[in-house]
Amino acid sequence: MVYELRTYVIPEGRMPDILNRFETITFGLFEKHKIEVIGFWTRTDANELIYLCRFASEAAMEAAWESFREDPEWAKAKATTEVNGPIVDEVISYTLSPTSFSPMA
Numbered sequence: 200m201v202y203e204l205r206t207y208v209i210p211e212g213r214m215p216d217i218l219n220r221f222e223t224i225t226f227g228l229f230e231k232h233k234i235e236v237i238g239f240w241t242r243t244d245a246n247e248l249i250y251l252c253r254f255a256s257e258a259a260m261e262a263a264w265e266s267f268r269e270d271p272e273w274a275k276a277k278a279t280t281e282v283n284g285p286i287v288d289e290v291i292s293y294t295l296s297p298t299s300f301s302p303m304a
Contacts, residue, residue: 200303203295214241217248224280228276233259234264235254238250
C-alpha cells in the first residue's frame with residue numbers, strides 16, 4: 200500500500216465551497232475512479248483542507264488520478280463550482296510509504 204497526503208490551500212472565504220464540492224460531487228467521482236479517502240481534515244490555524252488517500256501501488260495512484268482528471272463529469276463540476284473563481288490556490292501532494300512498524304503497513 201501507498202498513501203497520498205494532499206493539502207489544498209483555499210482562498211479566503213471559499214472553504215464552504217470546496218467542502219460542498221467534496222461532499223456533493225467529488226467523493227462520488229473518487230469512488231468511481233478508485234480513489235479511497237481514509238481521512239479528511241480542515242486546519243484550525245490555516246485555510247487548508249487536508250486528506251489522506253490509500254492506493255494499492257504508486258502505479259494505481261497515478262492511474263486513478265489520470266482517470267479522474269480526464270473524466271468529463273469532473274471537468275463540468277470543476278467549471279460549475281469555480282464560476283466565481285478558483286476554490287483552490289495550491290495543491291501540495293506527498294506520496295507516503297508506511298514503515299514496517301506502522302499500524303497502516
